[in-house]
Amino acid sequence: MLSRIFRETENTVVNRRRQIDTLKIFNDNVTEIQEDVEYRVEFSAGGYSMAVQVSLCPEFPRKRPVLKVSPQIDHPWVNEQSEIISAPGLVNFTVHSDLGRVVQAIIREFERRPPDLIGESAGRLPATHQKGQEACTSGHTSPAHIMPAFSQPRALSFPELQDLSTAELEHLSQSQDRLDDFIDKLPVVQKLNNNVEDMITRNEELAKENLSxxxxxxxxxxxxxxxxxxxxxxxxxxxxxxxxxxxxxxxYAPGSIKESLRLAALHSDEESERIAEQFLGGRMSVEQFVSIYLQKRTVSQIRKTKEEKLGSQLSELQRAGY
Known part of the structure; x- marks a missing residue:
């Protein structure tokens, strides 16, 4: 129906405007490239000037925005085309999300844990440790936003490795299955697994509640x-x-009534003239003529009198400003 269609259209426009407003509220250095379509948010991380490009499709906010970071960086949230795809707020984006908060969280992640620029070698882990990190990023339970923690020194990230010999480390690095098993048994990973299970259980409870x-x-x-x-x-x-x-x-407006009286009086005059012509033509007796003619003239005179009186009253009202 028209009311529903109008309400849905209005809500879409209002939600899109609100989302864009949150981008400007929660972030500094926001530049509008194309109104309601494309924006650029500049920031600094690790001594580099960086920016997040925000592109909004016509279906936004029912469809999530496209975010790209420049320059090109090495980060678990970013693919080879510099598009941000794995940020939690972006993955779970809905019409009830805040675009500004999502972009703010991404920028804070880059500021707290400055990513390496593509081509930069500083700050990279040895190959063995990189395998361990890749296993975590490709594992079944470790969320993407925890990955930067593995870029810290080995003793802080994997204290369990300190008790292993070189042979055991080599043996561990040579088998992806053993490496996965080792990682799954780490206390931090087990804690994450428990948190994920709790979140899944809570989501299932919410889903059942919604279905009810x-x-x-x-x-x-x-x-x-x-x-x-x-x-x-x-x-x-x-x-x-x-x-x-x-x-x-x-x-029944006064002007219409006055006009009706005028026309009715005119009609009575015409009838009286017709009766007079019939009498003069010998088609009516004297008694009939006098009776009918006087009746028609009386009606005509009454109507004229009423018309004149009503016209006078209307003129008085007009002069009084009504």
Whole structure:
């Protein structure tokens, strides 16, 4: 229906504007490249000047934005095309998210843990440690936003490795399965696994709770549709009555009544003239002529008198400003 379509369109425009406003509220150095479509947010990380390019498709915010970082960096959240794809806030983006907070969280991640620029060798781990890190990033449970923690020195990231001999380390690095098993048994990974399980359980509970509300929502939706149908009937009735009111208002307006009296008086005069012609032509007796002629002239005179009196009253009202 028109009301629903108008409401949905209005909500989409308002939500899009609100999302863009949050981008400017929660972030500094926001530059508008193309109004309502493309924005650039500049910041500094690790001594480098960087920027996040924000592109909004026509379906935004029902579809998530496209974010790209420049210059090209090495980070688990960023793919080879410099597009940010794994940031938690972006992955879980909905119409109820805040674009400004999502971009703010990404920038803070880069500021707290400055990523390496592509081609930069400083700050990279040895190959063995990189394998361990890749295993974590490609594992089944470690979320992407934890990955930068593995770029710290080995003793801080994997204290369990201190008790292993060189042979055991080599043996561990030569088998992806053994490496995965070792990582899965790390306390920090087990803690993350438990957190993920808790989140999954909570999401399932929320999903069940939402599903339990579906019958009530459907009932309310049906009630709303009934009320909209009743509103449409009342609207049609109102329009019909409004037209009838306007017709009667025009008909019984003082000016219309005055004009009707004038026309009626003129009609009575014409009838009296016709009766006179019949009498003069010998088609009517004297008694009939006198009776009918006087009646018509009397009616005509009464109507003229009423017209003149009403016209005088209307003139007085006009002079009084009504």
């Amino acid at each position: 509300k579906q019958p009530r929502l459907e009932e309310l939706g049906y009630s709303v549709r009934e009320k909209l149908d009743a509103l449409a009937v009342l609207k049609n009735s109102y329009e019909s009555l409004s037209q009838e009111y306007q017709r009667l208002s025009d008909r």
